[in-house]
Amino acid sequence: METEMNAQEQMDLIARMINDSRSGLRESGIPYVAWGAAGSVGTAVSYALGAAGRAELIMPLWIVLAVALAGALLAHGWLRANKRVRRFSTRVYGTLWLAISVFGIGLWIASALPQTAVSLGLSLALISGMIAVGYAVSAVLTAWRFLGIAAVLWWLGGIACLLVPGRWAPAVVGSLAFLLEFLPGVYMLASARGSGRER
Amino acid sequence: MSGEREFDHREIDEILSSRIRLAAVSLLARCEEAEFTWIRDQTGTTDGNLATHCRKLEDAGYIAVRKAFAGRKPVTWYSLTELGREALVRHAHKLAALLSGGAEATKERHDE
Numbered sequence: 347m348e349t350e351m352n353a354q355e356q357m358d359l360i361a362r363m364i365n366d367s368r369s370g371l372r373e374s375g376i377p378y379v380a381w382g383a384a385g386s387v388g389t390a391v392s393y394a395l396g397a398a399g400r401a402e403l404i405m406p407l408w409i410v411l412a413v414a415l416a417g418a419l420l421a422h423g424w425l426r427a428n429k430r431v432r433r434f435s436t437r438v439y440g441t442l443w444l445a446i447s448v449f450g451i452g453l454w455i456a457s458a459l460p461q462t463a464v465s466l467g468l469s470l471a472l473i474s475g476m477i478a479v480g481y482a483v484s485a486v487l488t489a490w491r492f493l494g495i496a497a498v499l500w501w502l503g504g505i506a507c508l509l510v511p512g513r514w515a516p517a518v519v520g521s522l523a524f525l526l527e528f529l530p531g532v533y534m535l536a537s538a539r540g541s542g543r544e545r
Numbered sequence: 546m547s548g549e550r551e552f553d554h555r556e557i558d559e560i561l562s563s564r565i566r567l568a569a570v571s572l573l574a575r576c577e578e579a580e581f582t583w584i585r586d587q588t589g590t591t592d593g594n595l596a597t598h599c600r601k602l603e604d605a606g607y608i609a610v611r612k613a614f615a616g617r618k619p620v621t622w623y624s625l626t627e628l629g630r631e632a633l634v635r636h637a638h639k640l641a642a643l644l645s646g647g648a649e650a651t652k653e654r655h656d657e
Contacts, residue, residue, distance in 0.1 A: 351562075351564055351567075353640045353643045353644050354644060356567060356636075356640050357637070357640050357641070357644065359564065359567055359568055359571065360567065360571045360633070360637055360640075363568050363571035363572045363574075363587070364571055364572075364574060364575050430579065430580035430582060430583035431576050431578075431579040431580065431583050432576060432577045432578050432579070433575065433576050433577060434577050435575075437577075
């Protein structure tokens, strides 16, 4: 037997149900953590390899990281696809970041070719700009101001890549990957778990 | 009471006056589609209870049903129809108007 609800209770119920279903986007903190960890750790190890005179290992390292990351993200996507609810915003999210990833990897490969017209600094600046677009759209989808701030910082990072000497451009992107990918990802995961506990 | 319009209970959508039906429609408002068991878990109701409410929503044309199979297991997916979306928006507007009317009436009484 259902008890009758007054108008305020009904409004509260509508708001609660709509907010609950928003948590789906917050679960995508995992790809952010994966990208951020791969980008920052990969950059740090690359500099260490360069300093140790083992620069020939840098490209294989990134290939291994890219394959591991793609595998992890595909597995994550498959697990998400098994979920019991489908949202348009989640699809937009996935497609957006997939497109950015394809663009970024393509540009990175182009910049690594022997006779390339794209310098490492320019390619990292363009990749940063695309990531900024991803964050800006994500900020609108999730209504999180934090992601909007991250978008602005990625744009600034992209500009910085054009201004610093080429060998330091990866350091800029690696730092941003840690600060603006890894940490926001951890924050998203923590928020999703926190809202899960509240229920 | 000057030109203030009296509240007419007939304006409230009977279909959405149930807690479970309102919760189900609100949940579906932010999804393309959702599985029966997900709605059940979110609303904290039982299979039989939710099935009855979903049938009412379906009969009213507020939700659409799609049957599928996950392996050998039958799965029921629900989605909100355009009619259901309009009904939820209309219902929320009515509630908001009712609440703001109530707040104004309280304020008027307080001012007197």
